[in-house]
Amino acid sequence: MITVNALSEVAALMGDPARAAMLSLLMDGRAHTASDLAITAGITAQTASGHLSRMVEGNLLAARAQGRNRFYRLASSDVAHAIESLMALAGTRATPASRTAAWRRDPDLRFCRTCYDHLAGQVGIAVTDSLTQHGYLEPKGPRDWKLTQPGELFCERLGVDLPGARQASSRHFARQCLDWSERRPHISGALGAAIADTFFKRGWAERLRRSRTVRLTDSGRRALGSHFGATV
Amino acid sequence: MITVNALSEVAALMGDPARAAMLSLLMDGRAHTASDLAITAGITAQTASGHLSRMVEGNLLAARAQGRNRFYRLASSDVAHAIESLMALAGTRATPASRTAAWRRDPDLRFCRTCYDHLAGQVGIAVTDSLTQHGYLEPKGPRDWKLTQPGELFCERLGVDLPGARQASSRHFARQCLDWSERRPHISGALGAAIADTFFKRGWAERLRRSRTVRLTDSGRRALGSHFGATV
DNA sequence: TTGATGCTTCGGCTGCCGCCGAACCATTGA
DNA sequence: TCAATGGTTCGGCGGCAGCCGAAGCATCAA
Numbered sequence: 001m002i003t004v005n006a007l008s009e010v011a012a013l014m015g016d017p018a019r020a021a022m023l024s025l026l027m028d029g030r031a032h033t034a035s036d037l038a039i040t041a042g043i044t045a046q047t048a049s050g051h052l053s054r055m056v057e058g059n060l061l062a063a064r065a066q067g068r069n070r071f072y073r074l075a076s077s078d079v080a081h082a083i084e085s086l087m088a089l090a091g092t093r094a095t096p097a098s099r100t101a102a103w104r105r106d107p108d109l110r111f112c113r114t115c116y117d118h119l120a121g122q123v124g125i126a127v128t129d130s131l132t133q134h135g136y137l138e139p140k141g142p143r144d145w146k147l148t149q150p151g152e153l154f155c156e157r158l159g160v161d162l163p164g165a166r167q168a169s170s171r172h173f174a175r176q177c178l179d180w181s182e183r184r185p186h187i188s189g190a191l192g193a194a195i196a197d198t199f200f201k202r203g204w205a206e207r208l209r210r211s212r213t214v215r216l217t218d219s220g221r222r223a224l225g226s227h228f229g230a231t232v
Numbered sequence: 233m234i235t236v237n238a239l240s241e242v243a244a245l246m247g248d249p250a251r252a253a254m255l256s257l258l259m260d261g262r263a264h265t266a267s268d269l270a271i272t273a274g275i276t277a278q279t280a281s282g283h284l285s286r287m288v289e290g291n292l293l294a295a296r297a298q299g300r301n302r303f304y305r306l307a308s309s310d311v312a313h314a315i316e317s318l319m320a321l322a323g324t325r326a327t328p329a330s331r332t333a334a335w336r337r338d339p340d341l342r343f344c345r346t347c348y349d350h351l352a353g354q355v356g357i358a359v360t361d362s363l364t365q366h367g368y369l370e371p372k373g374p375r376d377w378k379l380t381q382p383g384e385l386f387c388e389r390l391g392v393d394l395p396g397a398r399q400a401s402s403r404h405f406a407r408q409c410l411d412w413s414e415r416r417p418h419i420s421g422a423l424g425a426a427i428a429d430t431f432f433k434r435g436w437a438e439r440l441r442r443s444r445t446v447r448l449t450d451s452g453r454r455a456l457g458s459h460f461g462a463t464v
Numbered sequence: 465t466t467g468a469t470g471c472t473t474c475g476g477c478t479g480c481c482g483c484c485g486a487a488c489c490a491t492t493g494a
Numbered sequence: 495t496c497a498a499t500g501g502t503t504c505g506g507c508g509g510c511a512g513c514c515g516a517a518g519c520a521t522c523a524a
Contacts (some may be wrong), residue, residue: 016243
C-alpha cells in the first residue's frame with residue numbers, strides 16, 4: 001500500500017529534533033529566514049539549508065525569496081493541524097519519571113500562543129468561549145462556526161477587519177481548531193486570524209521573538225474583561 | 233522547549249517504514265500478534281519485537297499477553313487520529329511525477345475501511361449522512377453528536393447494541409471523526425463502533441485480512457439502500 | 465519430559481543520515 | 495568594482511539505528 005510509505009516519509013520528516021524545532025517555531029504562522037531557523041535549531045546554516053530544502057520538497061514548507069534573504073513558512077494550515085495533533089499525543093505521554101505532561105512545564109505557552117495565525121491557549125479559549133456564550137458565534141457543521149448578526153456588529157465595534165477576512169475566499173472563514181493544551185476547540189480560519197491581528201494591532205498582545213508564545217499586555221487583560229467579559 | 237523534543241520523538245516513532253506499516257495495519261482497531269505484524273512489515277520476528285516494545289514505551293501501542301501469543305493494539309483513539317491527520321497530509325502531497333494523490337490509487341480503501349474500530353470511507357460517510365439527514369443524529373458541541381429519540385428507535389430496529397455502547401463509560405459515545413479520504417466527518421466513538429459491529433455481524437461487510445480495507449457484501453449494499461436510503 | 469511454537473534478548477554488522485568545514489553563488493551597499 | 499552578508503552545494507566524517515543470526519525463556523501439546 002503506497003499510503004504506508006507516504007505516512008512514514010511525512011512522519012520521518014517531522015521526526016528529527018532539528019526539523020521539529022524549526023517546525024515548532026514556524027507554528028507561529030509567520031515566515032522566518034533560513035538563518036533564524038538555523039539559530040533556533042542550534043545548527044549551522046548549511047545543515048539547516050539541507051533540512052529546509054527537504055521539507056519544501058516534502059510539501060511541509062513553502063519558501064519565498066526576498067532580497068538576500070529566503071523566508072520559509074508552513075505550506076498550509078493542514079500541516080499546522082497535523083503538528084498540533086502530534087503535539088497533543090506528545091502531551092499525553094506521561095513519562096514514568098515525571099507524570100507531569102510536557103506542556104505543563106511551559107505555562108506561558110499554555111497561557112497564550114499563536115497556532116498558525118490565530119490565538120490559542122487559555123486566551124484563545126477564553127475569547128472563543130465568550131463569543132459563543134454571547135451568541136456571537138454558533139456551531140455550523142462539524143468543523144465550522146457561523147458569525148451571527150450581533151457577532152458581526154461586535155467584531156466591527158472591536159475593529160476586526162471583517163471585509164478583509166471574507167475576501168480570503170480560498171480559506172475557511174470561521175473554523176474550529178482543536179487546542180492541544182486545553183483540548184477544546186478555539187476559533188481559527190480567516191476570522192480567527194483577523195481577531196488575532198486586532199489583538200496585536202491594538203497592543204493587547206505581543207509576540208515573543210523566536211517563539212510561539214504570546215504575552216498578554218495589561219491593556220489586553222483589561223480588554224478581555226471589558227470587551228469579552230472574561231478573566232484569565 | 234521540552235515539547236519540541238516530545239514532538240520529534242513521537243514523529244520519529246511513526247517515521248520508520250516498518251513501524252508505519254505496523255501502525256497502518258493496527259488502524260483497523262483490532263489487536264494483532266507480534267508475528268502477524270512482523271510479516272506485514274516484511275521483517276523478522278526479533279526486529280519486529282524491538283519496534284513493538286519501543287512503540288509501547290512511547291505510548292503508541294498497548295500490549296496484552298494471551299497464552300503463547302502477544303497481542304498489540306493502538307494505545308488510544310488519539311493515536312489513531314494523529315495517524316489519520318498525518319495520512320491526510322500525505323494524501324495531499326502531490327508528487328511532481330504524478331499529480332494523483334496516494335489514496336486515489338487505492339480505490340477500495342477509499343470506498344470502505346475501518347478507522348480504529350468504526351467505518352470510514354465513502355460507506356462511513358454515507359451511513360453518517362443518512363443518520364443526520366433523517367434527524368437521527370444531531371451535532372452536539374464541536375466534536376460530538378447527539379442520538380435523537382427517533383435515532384435510538386432506528387438503531388434498535390437495526391440491531392445495534394446500544395446498551396453495550398453506553399456502558400463503555402470511559403469513551404465518547406458519538407464522536408465526530410474526520411475522514412481523511414472524504415475530508416468530512418463520520419460517526420465514531422462507542423456508537424460508531426457498535427454500528428460497525430452490526431455491519432459485520434449481519435454480514436453486510438467483511439474485513440479483508442491484513443488490511444484496513446473493508447468489502448461491502450451484496451446484502452450490505454442492499455441494506456444501505458433499504459435501511460439508510462443510500463447508494464454507493 | 466520432550467518437542468514445537470511464539471516471542472524476546474544479545475551481539476555484531478552495515479548503511480544511512482545528520483553534521484560541519486570549505487568553497488561557491490547571489491544580492492546589497494559603498 | 496570590491497567587500498560584506500545570506501544561502502546553498504560539495505565532500506568527508508562519525509554515530510546511531512535498523513537489521514539479522516544465534517541463543518534463551520515462556521507456553522502449549524503430546
